[in-house]
Amino acid sequence: MVFNSLSFLIFFPTVVLVYYLIPCRVRYLWLLFASWFFYMSWNISYGLLLLFSTATAYFGALLLSRAKNSGSGKRILIISLLAEFCPLVFFKYTGFILDSINHVFEVAGSYAPFALPDILLPIGISFYTFQAAGYIIDVYRGTVEAERNFFRFALFVAFFPQLVAGPIERTKNLLSQLDCTARFDFEKARDGLYLMLWGYIMKVVIADRIAIFVNCVYESPLKYGGVYLITAAMLFSIQIYCDFAGYSTIAKGAAKILGINLMDNFNSPTLSISVSEYWRRWHISLTSWFRDYLYIPLGGNRKGPKRKLLNKFVVFTISGLWHGADWTYVMWGSLNGIFIILEDIASSALGRIPAFPGSKHLKLPIKLIKWLLTCILVDIAYIFFRAVNMGSAFLIIESILKTSNWKELTNGGIFSCGLDVKNFVFLLIMIAMLMLVDLFNNKGIRLRTLLAGKPLPLRSLLTAAAAVFILLFGIWGSTYDAAEFIYFQF
Amino acid sequence: MKKYLYPITETLLTLMIFALIMSALIPLVENKQSYTKYKAFYDTPEEYDVLFCGDSHMMNTAYTMELWKNHGIRAYNIANSAESMPVTYYVIKNALDHCDPKVIVIDTFFTYNNRIMTAGKEMLPHQYFDMLPLSKNKIEAVNCLFDSRETRFGYLFDFSLYHSRWNELERGDFFPEYNGFGGAEPLLASYTVKPPSGKMSKKHDMAKRPEEYLGKIKSLCDEKGIKLICVMNPYAMWFENKTGNVDFEKTFSKLGIEFIDLRESDLVDIYADSGDVAHLNMTGARKITDFYGKYLTEHSYVPDPAPCDEALWNKNYEYYIEKKKAVFPMAADCAGVLSDLNDPDFIFDLTLRKGYVPEGTIALMLDNARSFDNVNISAEGEADDDILVRIRPASGGDYFFEKSYRLSPSSL
Numbered sequence: 001m002v003f004n005s006l007s008f009l010i011f012f013p014t015v016v017l018v019y020y021l022i023p024c025r026v027r028y029l030w031l032l033f034a035s036w037f038f039y040m041s042w043n044i045s046y047g048l049l050l051l052f053s054t055a056t057a058y059f060g061a062l063l064l065s066r067a068k069n070s071g072s073g074k075r076i077l078i079i080s081l082l083a084e085f086c087p088l089v090f091f092k093y094t095g096f097i098l099d100s101i102n103h104v105f106e107v108a109g110s111y112a113p114f115a116l117p118d119i120l121l122p123i124g125i126s127f128y129t130f131q132a133a134g135y136i137i138d139v140y141r142g143t144v145e146a147e148r149n150f151f152r153f154a155l156f157v158a159f160f161p162q163l164v165a166g167p168i169e170r171t172k173n174l175l176s177q178l179d180c181t182a183r184f185d186f187e188k189a190r191d192g193l194y195l196m197l198w199g200y201i202m203k204v205v206i207a208d209r210i211a212i213f214v215n216c217v218y219e220s221p222l223k224y225g226g227v228y229l230i231t232a233a234m235l236f237s238i239q240i241y242c243d244f245a246g247y248s249t250i251a252k253g254a255a256k257i258l259g260i261n262l263m264d265n266f267n268s269p270t271l272s273i274s275v276s277e278y279w280r281r282w283h284i285s286l287t288s289w290f291r292d293y294l295y296i297p298l299g300g301n302r303k304g305p306k307r308k309l310l311n312k313f314v315v316f317t318i319s320g321l322w323h324g325a326d327w328t329y330v331m332w333g334s335l336n337g338i339f340i341i342l343e344d345i346a347s348s349a350l351g352r353i354p355a356f357p358g359s360k361h362l363k364l365p366i367k368l369i370k371w372l373l374t375c376i377l378v379d380i381a382y383i384f385f386r387a388v389n390m391g392s393a394f395l396i397i398e399s400i401l402k403t404s405n406w407k408e409l410t411n412g413g414i415f416s417c418g419l420d421v422k423n424f425v426f427l428l429i430m431i432a433m434l435m436l437v438d439l440f441n442n443k444g445i446r447l448r449t450l451l452a453g454k455p456l457p458l459r460s461l462l463t464a465a466a467a468v469f470i471l472l473f474g475i476w477g478s479t480y481d482a483a484e485f486i487y488f489q490f
Numbered sequence: 491m492k493k494y495l496y497p498i499t500e501t502l503l504t505l506m507i508f509a510l511i512m513s514a515l516i517p518l519v520e521n522k523q524s525y526t527k528y529k530a531f532y533d534t535p536e537e538y539d540v541l542f543c544g545d546s547h548m549m550n551t552a553y554t555m556e557l558w559k560n561h562g563i564r565a566y567n568i569a570n571s572a573e574s575m576p577v578t579y580y581v582i583k584n585a586l587d588h589c590d591p592k593v594i595v596i597d598t599f600f601t602y603n604n605r606i607m608t609a610g611k612e613m614l615p616h617q618y619f620d621m622l623p624l625s626k627n628k629i630e631a632v633n634c635l636f637d638s639r640e641t642r643f644g645y646l647f648d649f650s651l652y653h654s655r656w657n658e659l660e661r662g663d664f665f666p667e668y669n670g671f672g673g674a675e676p677l678l679a680s681y682t683v684k685p686p687s688g689k690m691s692k693k694h695d696m697a698k699r700p701e702e703y704l705g706k707i708k709s710l711c712d713e714k715g716i717k718l719i720c721v722m723n724p725y726a727m728w729f730e731n732k733t734g735n736v737d738f739e740k741t742f743s744k745l746g747i748e749f750i751d752l753r754e755s756d757l758v759d760i761y762a763d764s765g766d767v768a769h770l771n772m773t774g775a776r777k778i779t780d781f782y783g784k785y786l787t788e789h790s791y792v793p794d795p796a797p798c799d800e801a802l803w804n805k806n807y808e809y810y811i812e813k814k815k816a817v818f819p820m821a822a823d824c825a826g827v828l829s830d831l832n833d834p835d836f837i838f839d840l841t842l843r844k845g846y847v848p849e850g851t852i853a854l855m856l857d858n859a860r861s862f863d864n865v866n867i868s869a870e871g872e873a874d875d876d877i878l879v880r881i882r883p884a885s886g887g888d889y890f891f892e893k894s895y896r897l898s899p900s901s902l
Contacts, residue, residue: 190500
């Protein structure tokens, strides 16, 4: 059941209605039932994995809290984390590991020793595994108490709005909210609805529209020349942003309607003027997870500048692997790591150059150049993310470097990849609107707060118009090749 | 109570505005094919005594407006392209929710096909279902005819299919018009038929599924006291088609259904009256329509028609003439325009270039036309072009169509 399906449009209002009608003390049980139902609607056997992950973290944390004053804490932590990560490694990385070994043998001139297993990746496993692992570590560190109520903890792991594509919530933020069930707050629910509507616009109107063009070009990159590939590369970074941030925004809105606040997962990443800033604004829940549970334990910036750079590289490479079990993702993560290291080196070198007279007038142009450079670097890295394999990614880059078919931009050729002129123009308008909203967000102006302050008839009109806008301009229904949320693959 | 008033007002107002916008938007983006064909039917379903059903063979053949004008029979053509017998069954079942005809005539060309839905044609039934109001029978039809949940949803809530038409809206979407042909679709074209290479061999029985659904249609008609007639309309390449091998008589006599096979009849000149390989052009269709009129009258299948709204039918007939006028400019060539020569509503003044000797289909059409009162042929043309075609209304008035053709051998 994806958020942009009819099933969800029936499921969600039903959940909300029952949630506010039943007594407060059993609401978390209802949400748990709804969350498990939501997850098992993909595949009923996935429920077992979710249960395993929940039970491992729950009992692991209980053992950890009992072993607080004994020396066995670290051992329990390691065993719990190993057990927690086992399903993820098996389902996500078995094929990748065996394939990589096979490749080494083939390069050495020998036969591939392993037949590749056909393992289906359970949806959302990377997200809830990391959330549960974070909880185990928090209990070990003593930053949170182990939850005694199994069902409440199970809801923390399975809470349906953020179960399959995040945000990867922290124990402190989410678990505590599941304790107290607030009364229905109309203002909050309305705010949640506005968030959901904006999320749907990002996902169904922008991301899925871009997907038509990008899929067409990436399906046969050699058929298309450089201009198409440049356009596809630029559009893909917006697609993946709108796809993922759209999903997170819908999740945040849905949770808000239920009276629960989820963390912000994106903070206008399109406005970043460096790759490191991009990563501070992008998929914040994952980036901060890696910071708190990997980068800092590795030594962070406490063990000297060289070790700091190495730690960053390791974290970004692993982050790439988290996104997908393929060398293309590893390359994507590593490239981002390299860009950030180079930025670090460059900024410390530039920091030693004294300011020259009039340099303050160059602030804006420099900012624009930095923004442009960041866009280019991020787009280059995303080529590896989107390409079907490493060979294809390098071919795409080679083709982009040899671009000569610029006239395709003016002779209408660019409109032959699934988006006609009107759709293309509409898409560009939507991207401009997206940037504008990001700009407002960046300045601390929330459009939905402004809307909430308008007179009731205008508010109703705009809310209804937004829903109609999504239905009319969204890519959905029979003619729509139902593109799954990209992040479901991870 | 007061604290609930505000949220309830806002929620209801938002829902009302949403419903209002959607109710205007849904018909706007909808493909108008279904509206064009069925608007007149659903506006006055009580007006029809005869329904013509089946596939495109019937859709292109039964000109119901002329049936009323010439025979006083009030009929509507609800046939659709590539319609299998299961689809025809549900089309009839749903139509009977709205009207109470005395006779149903079905073209049985598609009985050779055992499938519920021809591969790749899943969207075609939209031409019927889109205009059909939501009902128990519609839901049953959609569930039986389509396997995929998504396709079913598209049929029950067609906005899911058509919302992406926002970028192709035209004037006709804002101001839609119905076709005026009483459900029929005119084919203003010509097709030169090769002589038959063999004879009908009748090797095998009708396929199971169409036979089953014909049985269901028969039961439905018996239940409602409706006379059911099955026909096989003439079409050019029947002898090379799968229907040539089906033993129709055997099935229809088993089911107790009256069957008329017109494939080998001399009602039409198949060499001049075909619009394409499988359908009659307007001249051919008019001849078969006339046959239906006579047949239904002679057999007294519509013995005591209910008093009809004469003014409405006259108005509709005027509209029909206007719509026919609009068809001529769409003809691809001269033969296409001449394929409507037996239309008594128009006078055709044909001027042939002096010395021009017509050949092929044009010659056949002109030969046939010499017996028509509404066609004037003169061979005194001075212009360079071979034929000047001018058409004016028989009721008087100026030429509304005037075009000259230089006929290359390929257009003959």
